[in-house]
Every structure is written in structure tokens, then in C-alpha cells.
Amino acid sequence: MSKHHSTAMPSEGSTAVPGLVAGIDIGGTKIAAMLVDGSGRIVARGQVAAPARDGGSAMADAAAGLTRELLEEQDGVLLAAGVGAAGVIDHATGTVRAASATFVDWVGFPLAAELRERLGVPVAIENDVNAFLLGELSHGTATDSDVLGVMLGTGVGGALVLDGRLRHGPHGAAGEIGHTPGYSTVRCTCGQVGHLETLASGTSIGLRYGERTGEGGLSAHEVADRARSGDVDAIAVYEAAGRAVALACASAAGMLDLSSAVVGGGVSRAWDLLAPAIETALATDSPVSGVPLHIVPATLHTDAVALGAAAAARALVPAAPVREEPVVA
Ligand SMILES: [Zn+2]
Known part of the structure; x- marks a missing residue:
């Protein structure tokens, strides 16, 4: 060991x-x-x-x-x-x-x-x-008492703090926005169809790129490198991920009157590729409260x-x- x-x-x-x-x-x-x-x-x-x-x-x-x-x-x-x-x-x-x-x-x-x-x-x-999310609130840049946390890793996880308190829910699954439907027609790792995870997880970014290009087996990091070199398929995959994340956060914000969401996990390291689609989506799908929703990248990374x-x-x-x-x- x-x-x-x-x-x-x-x-x-x-x-x-x-x-x-x-x-x-x-x-x-x-x-x-x-x-x-x-x-x-x-x-x-x-x-x-x-x-x-x-x-x-x-x-x-x-x-x-x-x-x-x-x-x-x-x-x-x-x-x-x-x-x-x-x-x-x-x-x-x-x-x-x-x-x-x-x-x-x-x-x-x-x-x-x-x-x-x-x-x-x-x-x-x-x-x-x-x-x-507790880490980002105690040591990172997230400061709101009402905030959604989204983790774009191998899968997509979520967490919710309301009134300054972490919400667990009666089954321990409050905030699990990764497995909410309507984002695609692709089957999710959980067996259901169209979940946020099918576009925004690291695994999904590699798979969706493979479907577009016939070149499978790439990691999200490798797809990001290609996007930065101008590969239109890689750019499109990250755009779809960013748009899906933004719409998910906007839905949560509308439901719960949140004004911020913090996005972490390996995929969030490619914030330069996600941000344009997030900004575009937020411009047309802003909360009904009139208070802008801020979607920010996590700052603590592996800590x-x-x-x-x-x-x-x-x-x-x-x-x-x-x-x-x-x-x-
Ligand atoms: Zn799912």
C-alpha cells in the first residue's frame, strides 16, 4: 500500500x-x-x-x-x-x-x-x-446561505444548502440533480433516459464525443484539449454539457429561490469551455425572481x-x- x-x-x-x-x-x-x-x-x-x-x-x-x-x-x-x-x-x-x-x-x-x-x-x-459543498462553503468562495452544489465527476452528483443548512432529505438524496430528466435521449448509468449526467459527466463527455466522431475511449480531459485546438465536435460536446448544467441550475434556482450554484469535479476544470454555454443559457433562462443566478466553478479542487x-x-x-x-x- x-x-x-x-x-x-x-x-x-x-x-x-x-x-x-x-x-x-x-x-x-x-x-x-x-x-x-x-x-x-x-x-x-x-x-x-x-x-x-x-x-x-x-x-x-x-x-x-x-x-x-x-x-x-x-x-x-x-x-x-x-x-x-x-x-x-x-x-x-x-x-x-x-x-x-x-x-x-x-x-x-x-x-x-x-x-x-x-x-x-x-x-x-x-x-x-x-x-x-460544505467544503466550498467553509473554505471556498461559496458564501450564500442558499446554494446548489453540482459535482461533474465520473457521474454527476448534487447537494443543496438551504438557510445555511445542508439538506439530506428523507432518503439521503436531496439535491441529486444529476439524475433529473429531460436533457437528452441517451440512457443514463442509472438505467433511465435523458438525465443531466448523460451530457455533463466526465464519462459522458468521452462517450458523446465518440458518438459524433467514431473515436471512442477519450477522457473528458482529452476532449477538452481537442476543443481548445478548435475541434468542432469537442467544442459541441462541452457546449451541450455547459448548457445542460446551466438549465439544471436554473431549474433548481427557480424552484428554491437560489442565487448561486457552485460546480466542481474534474469536468469543471474545463471552465473555459463550459462558461460560454452557461452564460448563453443564463441570458435567456434567468430566474423569475429577477435576481441573477451566479454559476461559479469550485475553488478547492481535490481538498x-x-x-x-x-x-x-x-x-x-x-x-x-x-x-x-x-x-x-
Ligand atoms: Zn440517471
């Missing part, structure tokens, strides 16, 4: 605040963790390969082991841990309700309880897209999920009593 980690140099940034929380990003290929102090500063970070095929216990062992390893080099005490994990999460029980086939023995796995046992602190579990998980962990920690310095008589 390859692993590497690093610790912030003592000279870097402000003085560390002792109470630490861990933010853990559990994906299908890697587990990334960071320790965050009370001022929101990342004091240590590391990652290990995710043993997704070895089952839930192995994943929990790897996540807890990495966290303990990071803690060994710190003075501070761990107060709580948060996890952003792929799949549909039962927020009330900290259990995974549904996940892709990459994860063996993951559905039904009591992730929160298993990590609590291993780390000895309270544990919060969020879906990775929810954690991404967003772990930072959001750390924010969820911090929310579990009771407000610390004011520590008084001993008075010298």
Missing part, C-alpha cells in the same frame, strides 16, 4: 489551535485525510490507496490508520472526525445505503460506528458531494471533500469553554 503524508512547517501560517478534527475523503481508489485546527488551518494531510475490494472493515481500518498516523506528529487532541464517502449515506445512522460496484461489502456498512470505535471520537458521515468532512466534524464538537489563563496573585 503506497502512502505519503506531509505536515505543515511550524513557520507556515498562524499558530496551531490545539483542538483538532479530522476530515477524511473516502473514494474508490484512494483515501485522503487531513487534520484541521480550530482556526480552520490544515496542519497535516496524507493519503493511502483505498482497499475498496477488501470490504468495509478494511476501508475503515485504512481510514483510521491514516488518521492516527497523522495525529502522531501533532500535539493537539482529536475531538471528532468527519467523512465524505461515495454513495448514498443514511445520515441518521451513519450507514451506507447505496454505492457503486467498485465497493465490496460497503452497502449497509455502519461506517460511522466502525470509525467511532477505531478513533474513540464522534464521527459524522456525509455523502462526498454534500461534503464537497473540498476532506475540508467539508472536517467542517461536519467540527459541528459535532460542543463550543469550547473559554480557557482562562491562571492569574498570578
Whole structure:
């Protein structure tokens, strides 16, 4: 198992605040963790390969082991841990309700309880897209108390914060805009037809380009490179993705009176290719409120999920009593 980690140099940034929380990003290929102090500063970070095929216990062992390893080099005490994990999460029980086939023995796995046992602190579990949005709100540029998060990755995930609070919904799937219909006539990975994901996921961008050109197997990144070189089919695929994302955000904004949406995931790195179609769509499909909808790219990139998980962990920690310095008589 390859692993590497690093610790912030003592000279870097402000003085560390002792109470630490861990933010853990559990994906299908890697587990990334960071320790965050009370001022929101990342004091240590590391990652290990995710043993997704070895089952839930192995994943929990790897996540807890990495966290303990990071803690060994710190003075501070761990107060709580948060996890952003792929799949549909039962927020009330900290259990995974549904996940892709990459994860063996993951559905039904009591992730929160298993990590609590291993780390000895309270544990919060969020879906990775929810954690991404919490991260962008706590450390990124998103500042609205009502905002939609859209993650354009292998699939398309969504998350929703209303009145400053993350909405989970009764089934843990609030904000899942990727699987809403009406964007195409193509079958989605979920089996239904026409979902936003069929145009806007990284996988779909490669597939749609292949259908237009007969050249399959390209990644979204490779299609982006071609678009920047003037390939009209590649440009059209990104235009379709941008327009679909904008219309989805506009629909959500109209429904919920949102004035901002933050878009992350690998596909959002090609913002230069998505933005023109987004602007065009917003010009004709603006919210009925008259307040313009702002669709902005995520700023934290790969750190967003772990930072959001750390924010969820911090929310579990009771407000610390004011520590008084001993008075010298
Ligand atoms: Zn779908």
C-alpha cells in the first residue's frame, strides 16, 4: 500500500489551535485525510490507496490508520472526525445505503460506528458531494446561505444548502440533480433516459464525443484539449454539457429561490469551455425572481471533500469553554 503524508512547517501560517478534527475523503481508489485546527488551518494531510475490494472493515481500518498516523506528529487532541464517502449515506445512522460496484461489502456498512470505535471520537458521515459543498462553503468562495452544489465527476452528483443548512432529505438524496430528466435521449448509468449526467459527466463527455466522431475511449480531459485546438465536435460536446448544467441550475434556482450554484469535479476544470454555454443559457433562462443566478466553478479542487468532512466534524464538537489563563496573585 503506497502512502505519503506531509505536515505543515511550524513557520507556515498562524499558530496551531490545539483542538483538532479530522476530515477524511473516502473514494474508490484512494483515501485522503487531513487534520484541521480550530482556526480552520490544515496542519497535516496524507493519503493511502483505498482497499475498496477488501470490504468495509478494511476501508475503515485504512481510514483510521491514516488518521492516527497523522495525529502522531501533532500535539493537539482529536475531538471528532468527519467523512465524505461515495454513495448514498443514511445520515441518521451513519450507514451506507447505496454505492457503486467498485465497493465490496460497503452497502449497509455502519461506517460511522466502525470509525467511532477505531478513533474513540464522534464521527459524522456525509455523502462526498454534500461534503464537497460544505467544503466550498467553509473554505471556498461559496458564501450564500442558499446554494446548489453540482459535482461533474465520473457521474454527476448534487447537494443543496438551504438557510445555511445542508439538506439530506428523507432518503439521503436531496439535491441529486444529476439524475433529473429531460436533457437528452441517451440512457443514463442509472438505467433511465435523458438525465443531466448523460451530457455533463466526465464519462459522458468521452462517450458523446465518440458518438459524433467514431473515436471512442477519450477522457473528458482529452476532449477538452481537442476543443481548445478548435475541434468542432469537442467544442459541441462541452457546449451541450455547459448548457445542460446551466438549465439544471436554473431549474433548481427557480424552484428554491437560489442565487448561486457552485460546480466542481474534474469536468469543471474545463471552465473555459463550459462558461460560454452557461452564460448563453443564463441570458435567456434567468430566474423569475429577477435576481441573477451566479454559476461559479469550485475553488478547492481535490481538498473540498476532506475540508467539508472536517467542517461536519467540527459541528459535532460542543463550543469550547473559554480557557482562562491562571492569574498570578
Ligand atoms: Zn440517471
